[in-house]
Amino acid sequence: MxxxxxxxxxxxxxxxxxxxxxxxxxxxxxxxxxxxxxxxxxxxxxxxxxxxxxxxxxxxxxxxxxxxxxxxxxxxxxxxxxxxxxxxxxxxxxxPIPENLNIEDVHIQVEETVVNKLYGQSILENLEGLSEEQKIAIKLKYIEGLTLKEIGDQLNLETKTVKSRIHNGIVRLRKQLEKGDER
The missing domain is CATH 1.10.1740.10 (RNA polymerase sigma factor, region 2, helix turn helix motif)
Incomplete structure (x- = not known):
C-alpha cells in the first residue's frame, strides 16, 4: 500500500x-x-x-x-x-568495411576466435545466436539462478512459457555447439 x-x-x-x-x-x-x-x-x-x-x-x-x-x-x-x-x-x-583491411589482421582475428573457443567462450558466443526471449530466459535461469516461477514473474510470462523458451534455447544451443565440433 x-x-x-x-x-x-x-x-x-x-x-x-x-x-x-x-x-x-x-x-x-x-x-x-x-x-x-x-x-x-x-x-x-x-x-x-x-x-x-x-x-x-x-x-x-x-x-x-x-x-x-x-x-x-x-x-x-x-x-x-x-x-x-x-x-x-x-x-x-x-x-563500412575498411579499405585498408590487412589480411594479417584477419588471420589474427581468426586465431583469437579459435583460442577463445578453446577456453570455453563458445557457449557464451552461441547464446548470441538464440532469440532474445530464449537468451534472457536462459541467462536468468543459469546465470542468475532464478526459478521458473521467478523468471515468469519478472518477465510477466506463464511458467510453462519460460520452461519452453529455456528448453528450445538449449536444444538450439546444443545444435550450434555440435556444428562447431564438426569443423
Whole structure:
C-alpha cells in the first residue's frame, strides 16, 4: 500500500517521491540488466534509460491493474535491452568495411576466435545466436539462478512459457555447439 502512495505522488510530479522510487528499484533493475547484458557499463546505461522511461510514462501505470509495479519496471528494463540490441545490430550492419583491411589482421582475428573457443567462450558466443526471449530466459535461469516461477514473474510470462523458451534455447544451443565440433 505504501508503494501505491509513492507511485501516486510520482504521477502527480513529486520529485522527492521519484527519488525514493528510483532508490528502491535501482539495485533491482541494475542487477537484472548486468545479468542479461553481461556488461557493467551497458547495464548502467540501460538502467538510466529504464528510469527515464519510467519517469516519462509513470502516469500510464495503473495502480488498480493486475500487474505489480516491479513487473512493470522489469518489463521496461527488458524492452530497453531489446531496443539496445536492435540498435547495435543496425550499427553493425551499417559499418563500412575498411579499405585498408590487412589480411594479417584477419588471420589474427581468426586465431583469437579459435583460442577463445578453446577456453570455453563458445557457449557464451552461441547464446548470441538464440532469440532474445530464449537468451534472457536462459541467462536468468543459469546465470542468475532464478526459478521458473521467478523468471515468469519478472518477465510477466506463464511458467510453462519460460520452461519452453529455456528448453528450445538449449536444444538450439546444443545444435550450434555440435556444428562447431564438426569443423
Amino acid at each position: 505504501e508503494e501505491n502512495n509513492l507511485i501516486k505522488k510520482c504521477q502527480r510530479g513529486d520529485k522527492e517521491a521519484f527519488q525514493k522510487l528510483i532508490s528502491q528499484y535501482h539495485p533491482i533493475v541494475h542487477k537484472f540488466l548486468v545479468k542479461i547484458t553481461n556488461h557493467e557499463q551497458t547495464a548502467e546505461d540501460l538502467t538510466q534509460e529504464t528510469f527515464l522511461k519510467i519517469i516519462r510514462n509513470i502516469e500510464k501505470f495503473d495502480i488498480e491493474g493486475k500487474a505489480k509495479f516491479s513487473t512493470y519496471v522489469i518489463t521496461i528494463a527488458k524492452n530497453a535491452y531489446i531496443d539496445y540490441l536492435r540498435r547495435e545490430k543496425r550499427a553493425m550492419q551499417n559499418t
